[in-house]
Amino acid sequence: MQPMREPFGQQTRPSISERVIDSLDERLGVRSIWAALMDRHIPRSVNWWYTLGSATLFVFTLQVVTGIFLAAYYVPSPDHAYDSVQYIMNEVIFGQVVRGLHHWGASAMVVLVVAHMLRVIVMGAYKYPREFTWTAGVFLLLLTFGFGFTGYLLPWDEKAYWATTVGTNMAGTVPVVGGFILRVLRGGADLGAVTLARFFAFHVLLLPALIVPLVGLHLFMVVRIGISGAPDRAYEREQQARQRGYSGISGLPKRSGIPKR
Amino acid sequence: MNAEDKEEYRRHYQAEKAEGEPFFPYSVVKDTLVAMLVFLVLIGLVVAFGVPLESQADPTNTAYVPRPEWYFLFLFELLKYFPGELEFVGVIGIPTIGVLALLFLPLLDRSPLRHPVHRPRTIIVTALALVAVAVLTARAIQSTPAATGGPSRTLTAAEQAGKRLYQAQNCAACHSLSGVGGTTGPDLAGITKGHTLDEISAYIVNPKAANPASIMPAYGEKLSADEIRQIAQFLATTGQ
Secondary structure (H helix, E strand, C coil): CCCCCCCCCCCCCCCHHHHHHHHHHHHHCHHHHHHHHHCCEECCCCCHHHHHHHHHHHHHHHHHHHHHHHHCCCCCCCCCHHHHHHHHHHCCCCHHHHHHHHHHHHHHHHHHHHHHHHHHHHCCCCCCCCHHHHHHHHHHHHHHHHHHHHHHHCCCEHHHHHHHHHHHHHHCCCCCCHHHHHHHHHCCCCCCHHHHHHHHHHHHHHHHHHHHHHHHHHHHHHHHHCCCCCCCHHHHHHHHHHHHHHHHCCCCCCCCCCCCC | CCHHHHHHHHHHHHHHHHCCEEHHHHHHHHHHHHHHHHHHHHHHHHHHHCCCCCCECCCCCCCCCCCCCHHHHHHHHHHCCCCHHHHHHHHHHHHHHHHHHHHCHHHHCCCCCCCHHHCHHHHHHHHHHHHHHHHHHHHHHHCCCCCCCCCCCCCCHHHHHHHHHHHHCCHHHCCEECCEECCCCCCCCCHHHCCCHHHHHHHHHCHHHHCCCCCCCCCCCCCCHHHHHHHHHHHHCCCC
16 A cells, blocks of 8 residues: 555645554554455455354454453452342443343354354365364364353352352263362362352453464464355366366376365 | 365465455455444343343252253253263263364365365264254253243242251251262252152151161251251252
8 A cells, every 4th residue: 555645735745644654654564464454355255154253253352341341340259249240230330231241242152153163164164274273263162162161150140150060060070080170170179269269260361361362363364374265166066077087097197186075 | 185286276266366355345344244233133132131140149059950051051961861970971072072073174074175065974964963952952941940040949938947947957068969068978959759758857857767877966856846847848849
Protein backbone atom coordinates (compact mmCIF):
# COMPACT_ATOMS: atom_id res chain seq x y z
CA MET A 1 0.00 0.00 0.00
CA GLN A 2 1.51 3.30 -1.11
CA PRO A 3 1.14 6.31 1.19
CA MET A 4 -1.72 8.28 -0.25
CA ARG A 5 -1.27 11.94 -1.14
CA GLU A 6 -3.97 14.56 -1.35
CA PRO A 7 -4.99 14.46 -5.01
CA PHE A 8 -5.55 18.23 -5.18
CA GLY A 9 -5.16 21.36 -3.10
CA GLN A 10 -2.09 23.28 -2.09
CA GLN A 11 -1.19 20.91 0.68
CA THR A 12 1.72 18.78 -0.39
CA ARG A 13 2.57 17.76 3.14
CA PRO A 14 1.20 14.37 4.19
CA SER A 15 -1.83 14.45 6.49
CA ILE A 16 -1.57 13.73 10.20
CA SER A 17 -2.88 10.18 9.85
CA GLU A 18 -0.44 9.45 7.05
CA ARG A 19 2.44 10.74 9.10
CA VAL A 20 1.36 8.59 12.04
CA ILE A 21 1.13 5.53 9.79
CA ASP A 22 4.47 6.40 8.16
CA SER A 23 6.23 6.67 11.47
CA LEU A 24 4.66 3.42 12.70
CA ASP A 25 5.61 1.73 9.45
CA GLU A 26 9.21 2.85 9.80
CA ARG A 27 9.41 1.33 13.24
CA LEU A 28 6.96 -1.60 13.27
CA GLY A 29 6.41 -2.36 9.60
CA VAL A 30 2.62 -1.94 9.98
CA ARG A 31 2.14 -1.75 6.20
CA SER A 32 3.70 -5.14 5.58
CA ILE A 33 1.77 -6.57 8.53
CA TRP A 34 -1.45 -5.22 7.03
CA ALA A 35 -0.49 -6.62 3.65
CA ALA A 36 0.24 -10.06 5.12
CA LEU A 37 -2.97 -10.19 7.17
CA MET A 38 -5.53 -8.34 5.08
CA ASP A 39 -4.33 -8.21 1.49
CA ARG A 40 -3.59 -11.94 1.31
CA HIS A 41 -5.66 -13.63 -1.32
CA ILE A 42 -8.14 -16.35 -0.51
CA PRO A 43 -9.66 -18.81 -2.99
CA ARG A 44 -13.06 -17.88 -4.40
CA SER A 45 -14.50 -21.19 -3.21
CA VAL A 46 -14.18 -19.96 0.39
CA ASN A 47 -17.78 -19.65 1.58
CA TRP A 48 -19.91 -18.94 4.63
CA TRP A 49 -18.88 -22.20 6.32
CA TYR A 50 -15.43 -20.69 6.67
CA THR A 51 -16.71 -18.10 9.16
CA LEU A 52 -17.01 -20.72 11.94
CA GLY A 53 -13.36 -20.36 12.95
CA SER A 54 -13.49 -16.59 13.23
CA ALA A 55 -16.85 -16.83 15.05
CA THR A 56 -15.11 -19.10 17.58
CA LEU A 57 -12.34 -16.52 17.94
CA PHE A 58 -14.98 -13.83 18.49
CA VAL A 59 -16.72 -15.79 21.27
CA PHE A 60 -13.33 -16.63 22.79
CA THR A 61 -12.55 -12.89 22.96
CA LEU A 62 -15.98 -12.31 24.48
CA GLN A 63 -15.21 -14.99 27.12
CA VAL A 64 -11.92 -13.26 27.94
CA VAL A 65 -13.56 -9.84 28.34
CA THR A 66 -16.58 -11.04 30.35
CA GLY A 67 -14.30 -13.37 32.33
CA ILE A 68 -12.04 -10.49 33.40
CA PHE A 69 -15.13 -8.54 34.45
CA LEU A 70 -16.43 -11.49 36.51
CA ALA A 71 -13.01 -12.11 38.09
CA ALA A 72 -13.05 -8.52 39.35
CA TYR A 73 -15.99 -9.40 41.64
CA TYR A 74 -15.71 -13.14 42.16
CA VAL A 75 -14.23 -14.64 45.36
CA PRO A 76 -12.96 -18.24 45.01
CA SER A 77 -13.78 -19.52 48.49
CA PRO A 78 -16.71 -21.72 49.55
CA ASP A 79 -17.81 -19.07 52.07
CA HIS A 80 -18.02 -16.25 49.56
CA ALA A 81 -18.16 -17.71 46.04
CA TYR A 82 -21.94 -18.07 45.94
CA ASP A 83 -22.53 -14.67 47.55
CA SER A 84 -20.13 -12.96 45.16
CA VAL A 85 -21.98 -14.50 42.20
CA GLN A 86 -25.28 -13.31 43.66
CA TYR A 87 -23.75 -9.88 44.12
CA ILE A 88 -22.72 -9.85 40.45
CA MET A 89 -26.25 -10.88 39.48
CA ASN A 90 -28.17 -8.46 41.69
CA GLU A 91 -26.00 -5.47 42.51
CA VAL A 92 -23.42 -4.97 39.78
CA ILE A 93 -24.64 -2.90 36.84
CA PHE A 94 -25.09 -5.17 33.80
CA GLY A 95 -23.74 -7.97 35.98
CA GLN A 96 -26.53 -10.31 34.94
CA VAL A 97 -25.87 -9.66 31.25
CA VAL A 98 -22.12 -10.14 31.60
CA ARG A 99 -22.49 -13.38 33.55
CA GLY A 100 -25.21 -14.45 31.10
CA LEU A 101 -22.91 -13.87 28.14
CA HIS A 102 -20.12 -15.81 29.86
CA HIS A 103 -22.48 -18.69 30.71
CA TRP A 104 -24.05 -19.01 27.26
CA GLY A 105 -20.74 -18.13 25.62
CA ALA A 106 -19.28 -21.32 27.11
CA SER A 107 -21.92 -23.41 25.32
CA ALA A 108 -21.44 -21.35 22.16
CA MET A 109 -17.70 -22.09 22.29
CA VAL A 110 -18.35 -25.84 22.31
CA VAL A 111 -20.94 -25.61 19.52
CA LEU A 112 -18.74 -23.42 17.32
CA VAL A 113 -15.51 -25.33 17.92
CA VAL A 114 -17.21 -28.62 17.03
CA ALA A 115 -18.95 -27.11 13.98
CA HIS A 116 -15.63 -25.63 12.82
CA MET A 117 -13.98 -29.03 13.26
CA LEU A 118 -16.72 -30.80 11.28
CA ARG A 119 -16.31 -28.30 8.45
CA VAL A 120 -12.60 -29.07 8.36
CA ILE A 121 -13.26 -32.83 8.40
CA VAL A 122 -15.87 -32.69 5.62
CA MET A 123 -13.66 -30.53 3.40
CA GLY A 124 -10.51 -32.53 4.12
CA ALA A 125 -8.79 -29.29 5.11
CA TYR A 126 -6.60 -31.07 7.68
CA LYS A 127 -4.50 -32.50 4.83
CA TYR A 128 -1.18 -31.28 3.51
CA PRO A 129 0.08 -28.67 4.29
CA ARG A 130 -2.27 -27.97 7.23
CA GLU A 131 -1.69 -31.06 9.43
CA PHE A 132 -0.21 -29.13 12.34
CA THR A 133 -2.92 -26.48 12.15
CA TRP A 134 -5.33 -29.37 12.68
CA THR A 135 -3.32 -30.85 15.58
CA ALA A 136 -3.23 -27.47 17.31
CA GLY A 137 -6.99 -27.28 16.75
CA VAL A 138 -7.57 -30.63 18.49
CA PHE A 139 -5.66 -29.35 21.53
CA LEU A 140 -7.76 -26.18 21.43
CA LEU A 141 -10.89 -28.38 21.51
CA LEU A 142 -9.57 -30.20 24.59
CA LEU A 143 -8.72 -26.89 26.27
CA THR A 144 -12.25 -25.66 25.54
CA PHE A 145 -13.64 -28.68 27.39
CA GLY A 146 -11.16 -27.99 30.19
CA PHE A 147 -12.49 -24.45 30.52
CA GLY A 148 -16.05 -25.78 30.58
CA PHE A 149 -15.29 -28.35 33.27
CA THR A 150 -13.35 -26.03 35.60
CA GLY A 151 -15.67 -23.05 35.10
CA TYR A 152 -18.73 -25.10 35.97
CA LEU A 153 -17.72 -25.41 39.64
CA LEU A 154 -17.08 -21.70 40.24
CA PRO A 155 -20.67 -20.48 40.98
CA TRP A 156 -20.62 -22.98 43.89
CA ASP A 157 -24.31 -23.78 43.61
CA GLU A 158 -25.80 -27.26 44.00
CA LYS A 159 -25.44 -28.07 40.32
CA ALA A 160 -21.79 -26.98 40.31
CA TYR A 161 -20.87 -28.89 43.45
CA TRP A 162 -22.52 -32.18 42.56
CA ALA A 163 -21.57 -32.19 38.89
CA THR A 164 -17.95 -31.68 39.90
CA THR A 165 -18.20 -34.36 42.59
CA VAL A 166 -19.37 -36.84 39.97
CA GLY A 167 -16.94 -35.57 37.34
CA THR A 168 -13.89 -35.87 39.58
CA ASN A 169 -15.11 -39.26 40.85
CA MET A 170 -14.88 -40.51 37.27
CA ALA A 171 -11.17 -39.68 37.25
CA GLY A 172 -10.81 -41.83 40.38
CA THR A 173 -11.86 -44.96 38.47
CA VAL A 174 -8.72 -44.97 36.32
CA PRO A 175 -6.60 -48.01 37.25
CA VAL A 176 -3.41 -47.40 39.27
CA VAL A 177 -3.16 -43.61 38.95
CA GLY A 178 -6.87 -42.81 39.48
CA GLY A 179 -6.52 -42.01 43.17
CA PHE A 180 -3.60 -39.72 42.44
CA ILE A 181 -5.46 -37.84 39.70
CA LEU A 182 -8.46 -37.51 41.99
CA ARG A 183 -6.34 -35.94 44.75
CA VAL A 184 -4.61 -33.60 42.28
CA LEU A 185 -7.97 -32.42 40.91
CA ARG A 186 -9.57 -31.99 44.33
CA GLY A 187 -6.50 -30.93 46.28
CA GLY A 188 -7.41 -33.55 48.86
CA ALA A 189 -9.70 -36.52 49.33
CA ASP A 190 -12.91 -34.47 49.30
CA LEU A 191 -14.29 -31.65 47.28
CA GLY A 192 -13.85 -28.44 49.26
CA ALA A 193 -12.15 -25.07 49.60
CA VAL A 194 -8.89 -26.29 48.02
CA THR A 195 -10.79 -27.74 45.06
CA LEU A 196 -12.51 -24.42 44.43
CA ALA A 197 -9.23 -22.46 44.65
CA ARG A 198 -7.59 -25.00 42.37
CA PHE A 199 -10.33 -24.98 39.75
CA PHE A 200 -10.28 -21.17 39.81
CA ALA A 201 -6.50 -21.19 39.27
CA PHE A 202 -6.87 -23.69 36.39
CA HIS A 203 -9.69 -21.68 34.86
CA VAL A 204 -8.15 -18.18 35.01
CA LEU A 205 -4.38 -18.85 35.04
CA LEU A 206 -3.28 -22.26 33.77
CA LEU A 207 -5.73 -22.82 30.90
CA PRO A 208 -5.48 -19.23 29.55
CA ALA A 209 -1.68 -19.49 29.66
CA LEU A 210 -1.98 -22.60 27.47
CA ILE A 211 -4.77 -21.54 25.15
CA VAL A 212 -3.57 -18.03 24.23
CA PRO A 213 -0.25 -19.11 22.68
CA LEU A 214 -1.96 -22.08 21.03
CA VAL A 215 -4.60 -19.81 19.46
CA GLY A 216 -1.73 -17.60 18.28
CA LEU A 217 0.05 -20.59 16.72
CA HIS A 218 -3.18 -21.81 15.09
CA LEU A 219 -3.83 -18.37 13.54
CA PHE A 220 -0.20 -17.95 12.51
CA MET A 221 -0.39 -21.18 10.55
CA VAL A 222 -3.74 -20.19 9.02
CA VAL A 223 -2.24 -16.91 7.74
CA ARG A 224 1.12 -18.37 6.73
CA ILE A 225 -0.20 -21.38 4.83
CA GLY A 226 -3.38 -19.75 3.56
CA ILE A 227 -7.04 -20.71 3.83
CA SER A 228 -7.83 -23.93 1.98
CA GLY A 229 -10.33 -23.72 -0.81
CA ALA A 230 -13.42 -25.91 -0.91
CA PRO A 231 -12.53 -29.24 -2.57
CA ASP A 232 -13.29 -29.39 -6.26
CA ARG A 233 -14.79 -32.74 -7.24
CA ALA A 234 -14.33 -32.35 -10.99
CA TYR A 235 -10.68 -31.38 -10.59
CA GLU A 236 -10.03 -34.36 -8.33
CA ARG A 237 -11.69 -36.78 -10.70
CA GLU A 238 -9.59 -35.42 -13.54
CA GLN A 239 -6.47 -35.76 -11.40
CA GLN A 240 -7.36 -39.37 -10.58
CA ALA A 241 -7.97 -40.17 -14.22
CA ARG A 242 -4.66 -38.60 -15.19
CA GLN A 243 -2.82 -40.67 -12.61
CA ARG A 244 -4.57 -43.89 -13.65
CA GLY A 245 -3.72 -43.25 -17.25
CA TYR A 246 -0.15 -42.57 -16.26
CA SER A 247 0.31 -45.87 -14.42
CA GLY A 248 -1.50 -47.79 -17.15
CA ILE A 249 1.16 -47.15 -19.80
CA SER A 250 3.20 -50.32 -20.14
CA GLY A 251 6.88 -50.05 -19.61
CA LEU A 252 6.58 -47.14 -17.21
CA PRO A 253 7.16 -47.76 -13.52
CA LYS A 254 3.95 -47.75 -11.49
CA ARG A 255 3.50 -44.53 -9.61
CA SER A 256 3.46 -44.90 -5.88
CA GLY A 257 1.10 -42.01 -5.26
CA ILE A 258 -2.03 -43.59 -6.71
CA PRO A 259 -4.95 -43.02 -4.39
CA LYS A 260 -6.08 -46.22 -2.75
CA ARG A 261 -9.72 -45.49 -3.45
CA MET B 1 1.08 -37.76 0.12
CA ASN B 2 4.23 -38.06 -1.94
CA ALA B 3 6.33 -35.18 -3.24
CA GLU B 4 4.52 -35.11 -6.58
CA ASP B 5 1.09 -34.89 -4.94
CA LYS B 6 2.37 -32.11 -2.70
CA GLU B 7 3.76 -30.25 -5.69
CA GLU B 8 0.44 -30.69 -7.52
CA TYR B 9 -1.47 -29.40 -4.52
CA ARG B 10 0.75 -26.34 -4.18
CA ARG B 11 0.35 -25.57 -7.89
CA HIS B 12 -3.41 -25.98 -7.74
CA TYR B 13 -3.66 -23.88 -4.57
CA GLN B 14 -1.51 -21.07 -5.99
CA ALA B 15 -3.75 -20.97 -9.05
CA GLU B 16 -6.85 -20.85 -6.82
CA LYS B 17 -5.32 -18.03 -4.81
CA ALA B 18 -4.23 -16.08 -7.86
CA GLU B 19 -7.81 -15.75 -9.03
CA GLY B 20 -9.08 -15.32 -5.48
CA GLU B 21 -10.05 -12.16 -3.66
CA PRO B 22 -8.28 -10.29 -0.86
CA PHE B 23 -9.14 -11.25 2.71
CA PHE B 24 -10.07 -7.63 3.38
CA PRO B 25 -12.84 -6.74 2.83
CA TYR B 26 -14.45 -9.91 1.43
CA SER B 27 -13.84 -12.38 4.26
CA VAL B 28 -13.79 -9.68 6.91
CA VAL B 29 -17.34 -8.65 6.02
CA LYS B 30 -18.63 -12.24 6.27
CA ASP B 31 -16.76 -12.86 9.52
CA THR B 32 -18.09 -9.61 11.04
CA LEU B 33 -21.68 -10.38 10.05
CA VAL B 34 -21.49 -13.86 11.56
CA ALA B 35 -19.85 -12.53 14.73
CA MET B 36 -22.68 -10.01 15.09
CA LEU B 37 -25.26 -12.75 14.54
CA VAL B 38 -23.59 -14.92 17.20
CA PHE B 39 -23.58 -11.97 19.61
CA LEU B 40 -27.28 -11.33 19.00
CA VAL B 41 -28.07 -15.02 19.60
CA LEU B 42 -26.13 -14.90 22.90
CA ILE B 43 -27.95 -11.74 24.01
CA GLY B 44 -31.21 -13.43 22.99
CA LEU B 45 -30.37 -16.48 25.14
CA VAL B 46 -29.57 -14.24 28.12
CA VAL B 47 -32.83 -12.34 27.71
CA ALA B 48 -34.97 -15.42 27.06
CA PHE B 49 -33.49 -17.86 29.57
CA GLY B 50 -31.50 -15.65 31.93
CA VAL B 51 -28.61 -17.30 33.64
CA PRO B 52 -29.18 -20.17 36.05
CA LEU B 53 -28.05 -20.05 39.65
CA GLU B 54 -29.40 -22.73 41.97
CA SER B 55 -29.27 -22.63 45.74
CA GLN B 56 -25.86 -22.63 47.37
CA ALA B 57 -23.87 -25.87 47.33
CA ASP B 58 -24.85 -28.14 50.20
CA PRO B 59 -22.49 -31.11 50.58
CA THR B 60 -25.07 -32.91 52.74
CA ASN B 61 -27.85 -32.64 50.16
CA THR B 62 -27.53 -36.20 48.96
CA ALA B 63 -30.98 -36.13 47.43
CA TYR B 64 -29.57 -33.91 44.69
CA VAL B 65 -29.26 -35.70 41.36
CA PRO B 66 -25.99 -34.47 39.83
CA ARG B 67 -25.93 -33.60 36.16
CA PRO B 68 -22.91 -32.50 34.15
CA GLU B 69 -23.13 -29.67 31.64
CA TRP B 70 -24.92 -30.71 28.43
CA TYR B 71 -21.74 -31.19 26.41
CA PHE B 72 -20.49 -33.81 28.90
CA LEU B 73 -23.82 -35.68 29.05
CA PHE B 74 -22.78 -38.22 26.39
CA LEU B 75 -19.77 -39.24 28.52
CA PHE B 76 -21.98 -39.46 31.59
CA GLU B 77 -24.42 -41.70 29.71
CA LEU B 78 -21.61 -43.80 28.24
CA LEU B 79 -20.51 -44.76 31.76
CA LYS B 80 -23.81 -46.51 32.40
CA TYR B 81 -22.77 -49.17 29.88
CA PHE B 82 -19.56 -49.89 31.77
CA PRO B 83 -20.57 -50.76 35.32
CA GLY B 84 -18.23 -51.59 38.17
CA GLU B 85 -14.67 -52.56 37.37
CA LEU B 86 -15.09 -51.76 33.70
CA GLU B 87 -15.94 -48.13 34.41
CA PHE B 88 -12.51 -46.90 33.38
CA VAL B 89 -13.10 -48.25 29.86
CA GLY B 90 -15.86 -45.68 29.50
CA VAL B 91 -14.06 -42.97 31.47
CA ILE B 92 -10.63 -43.23 29.88
CA GLY B 93 -10.56 -45.92 27.19
CA ILE B 94 -13.18 -44.69 24.72
CA PRO B 95 -12.47 -40.94 25.11
CA THR B 96 -8.74 -41.60 24.67
CA ILE B 97 -9.35 -43.53 21.46
CA GLY B 98 -11.53 -40.67 20.23
CA VAL B 99 -8.93 -38.01 21.01
CA LEU B 100 -6.10 -40.04 19.48
CA ALA B 101 -8.16 -40.63 16.34
CA LEU B 102 -8.69 -36.88 16.04
CA LEU B 103 -5.04 -36.02 16.72
CA PHE B 104 -3.77 -38.49 14.13
CA LEU B 105 -6.50 -37.94 11.56
CA PRO B 106 -4.01 -36.50 9.02
CA LEU B 107 -2.04 -39.77 9.31
CA LEU B 108 -5.13 -42.00 9.17
CA ASP B 109 -6.48 -40.39 6.01
CA ARG B 110 -3.46 -39.81 3.76
CA SER B 111 -4.93 -39.86 0.29
CA PRO B 112 -4.46 -36.63 -1.66
CA LEU B 113 -8.20 -36.48 -2.31
CA ARG B 114 -10.21 -33.96 -0.31
CA HIS B 115 -13.76 -34.02 -1.58
CA PRO B 116 -16.05 -35.88 0.86
CA VAL B 117 -17.36 -38.27 -1.82
CA HIS B 118 -13.78 -39.42 -2.38
CA ARG B 119 -13.24 -40.03 1.36
CA PRO B 120 -16.17 -42.27 2.39
CA ARG B 121 -14.29 -43.94 5.26
CA THR B 122 -13.51 -40.69 7.11
CA ILE B 123 -16.96 -39.26 6.48
CA ILE B 124 -18.80 -42.43 7.59
CA VAL B 125 -16.74 -42.83 10.77
CA THR B 126 -17.28 -39.15 11.63
CA ALA B 127 -21.02 -39.46 10.99
CA LEU B 128 -21.26 -42.60 13.15
CA ALA B 129 -19.38 -40.88 15.99
CA LEU B 130 -21.71 -37.88 15.75
CA VAL B 131 -24.80 -40.10 15.80
CA ALA B 132 -23.42 -41.98 18.82
CA VAL B 133 -22.82 -38.73 20.72
CA ALA B 134 -26.27 -37.43 19.77
CA VAL B 135 -28.04 -40.66 20.83
CA LEU B 136 -26.12 -40.82 24.13
CA THR B 137 -26.94 -37.16 24.83
CA ALA B 138 -30.61 -37.70 24.01
CA ARG B 139 -30.80 -40.76 26.26
CA ALA B 140 -29.12 -38.86 29.09
CA ILE B 141 -31.65 -36.05 28.75
CA GLN B 142 -34.55 -38.54 28.67
CA SER B 143 -33.36 -40.24 31.84
CA THR B 144 -33.07 -36.91 33.66
CA PRO B 145 -35.47 -36.98 36.59
CA ALA B 146 -38.01 -34.19 36.48
CA ALA B 147 -36.65 -32.64 39.64
CA THR B 148 -33.28 -31.68 38.19
CA GLY B 149 -32.53 -28.38 36.57
CA GLY B 150 -34.19 -26.60 39.44
CA PRO B 151 -33.67 -27.20 43.14
CA SER B 152 -33.99 -30.83 44.20
CA ARG B 153 -37.30 -32.23 45.45
CA THR B 154 -38.38 -30.55 48.64
CA LEU B 155 -38.16 -32.94 51.54
CA THR B 156 -41.14 -33.53 53.80
CA ALA B 157 -40.94 -32.20 57.35
CA ALA B 158 -39.97 -35.63 58.71
CA GLU B 159 -37.31 -36.17 56.02
CA GLN B 160 -36.00 -32.66 56.64
CA ALA B 161 -35.74 -33.40 60.37
CA GLY B 162 -33.98 -36.68 59.60
CA LYS B 163 -31.48 -34.84 57.42
CA ARG B 164 -30.74 -32.37 60.23
CA LEU B 165 -30.21 -35.29 62.62
CA TYR B 166 -27.95 -37.02 60.10
CA GLN B 167 -25.83 -33.87 60.06
CA ALA B 168 -26.06 -33.17 63.80
CA GLN B 169 -25.13 -36.74 64.80
CA ASN B 170 -22.23 -36.55 62.34
CA CYS B 171 -23.23 -39.78 60.62
CA ALA B 172 -21.08 -38.64 57.67
CA ALA B 173 -17.94 -39.10 59.78
CA CYS B 174 -18.24 -42.85 59.19
CA HIS B 175 -20.82 -43.19 56.41
CA SER B 176 -20.90 -41.82 52.91
CA LEU B 177 -23.90 -41.01 50.75
CA SER B 178 -23.20 -41.61 47.06
CA GLY B 179 -19.49 -41.49 47.73
CA VAL B 180 -19.49 -38.30 49.83
CA GLY B 181 -18.52 -38.84 53.45
CA GLY B 182 -16.54 -41.22 55.64
CA THR B 183 -15.45 -44.72 54.76
CA THR B 184 -15.53 -46.52 58.12
CA GLY B 185 -19.10 -47.69 57.60
CA PRO B 186 -20.93 -48.64 54.41
CA ASP B 187 -22.37 -46.14 51.92
CA LEU B 188 -25.97 -45.52 52.95
CA ALA B 189 -27.38 -44.15 49.70
CA GLY B 190 -30.25 -46.38 48.66
CA ILE B 191 -29.94 -48.59 51.75
CA THR B 192 -33.74 -48.58 52.11
CA LYS B 193 -34.09 -50.44 48.84
CA GLY B 194 -32.97 -53.65 50.55
CA HIS B 195 -34.36 -53.01 54.02
CA THR B 196 -37.62 -51.72 55.45
CA LEU B 197 -37.76 -48.51 57.46
CA ASP B 198 -38.39 -50.64 60.58
CA GLU B 199 -35.24 -52.68 59.98
CA ILE B 200 -33.17 -49.54 59.46
CA SER B 201 -34.62 -47.96 62.60
CA ALA B 202 -33.96 -51.09 64.66
CA TYR B 203 -30.41 -51.20 63.35
CA ILE B 204 -29.75 -47.59 64.42
CA VAL B 205 -31.20 -48.31 67.88
CA ASN B 206 -28.83 -51.23 68.45
CA PRO B 207 -26.53 -52.27 65.59
CA LYS B 208 -25.08 -55.26 67.46
CA ALA B 209 -28.47 -56.92 67.71
CA ALA B 210 -28.61 -57.35 63.94
CA ASN B 211 -24.89 -57.61 63.29
CA PRO B 212 -22.67 -58.65 66.24
CA ALA B 213 -19.54 -57.61 64.33
CA SER B 214 -20.73 -54.01 63.94
CA ILE B 215 -18.60 -51.32 65.57
CA MET B 216 -21.33 -48.70 65.15
CA PRO B 217 -22.49 -47.13 68.41
CA ALA B 218 -26.10 -47.72 69.50
CA TYR B 219 -28.33 -44.67 69.23
CA GLY B 220 -31.33 -46.10 71.09
CA GLU B 221 -30.57 -44.10 74.21
CA LYS B 222 -29.37 -40.92 72.51
CA LEU B 223 -32.32 -40.41 70.22
CA SER B 224 -36.05 -40.96 70.50
CA ALA B 225 -37.81 -43.61 68.44
CA ASP B 226 -39.39 -40.82 66.36
CA GLU B 227 -36.02 -39.23 65.63
CA ILE B 228 -34.52 -42.53 64.56
CA ARG B 229 -37.50 -43.12 62.31
CA GLN B 230 -36.90 -39.66 60.76
CA ILE B 231 -33.30 -40.57 59.96
CA ALA B 232 -34.52 -43.74 58.23
CA GLN B 233 -37.03 -41.67 56.26
CA PHE B 234 -34.28 -39.27 55.21
CA LEU B 235 -32.12 -42.20 54.09
CA ALA B 236 -35.00 -43.40 51.95
CA THR B 237 -34.71 -40.19 49.90
CA THR B 238 -31.09 -40.93 48.99
CA GLY B 239 -29.54 -43.02 46.27
CA GLN B 240 -32.27 -42.72 43.68
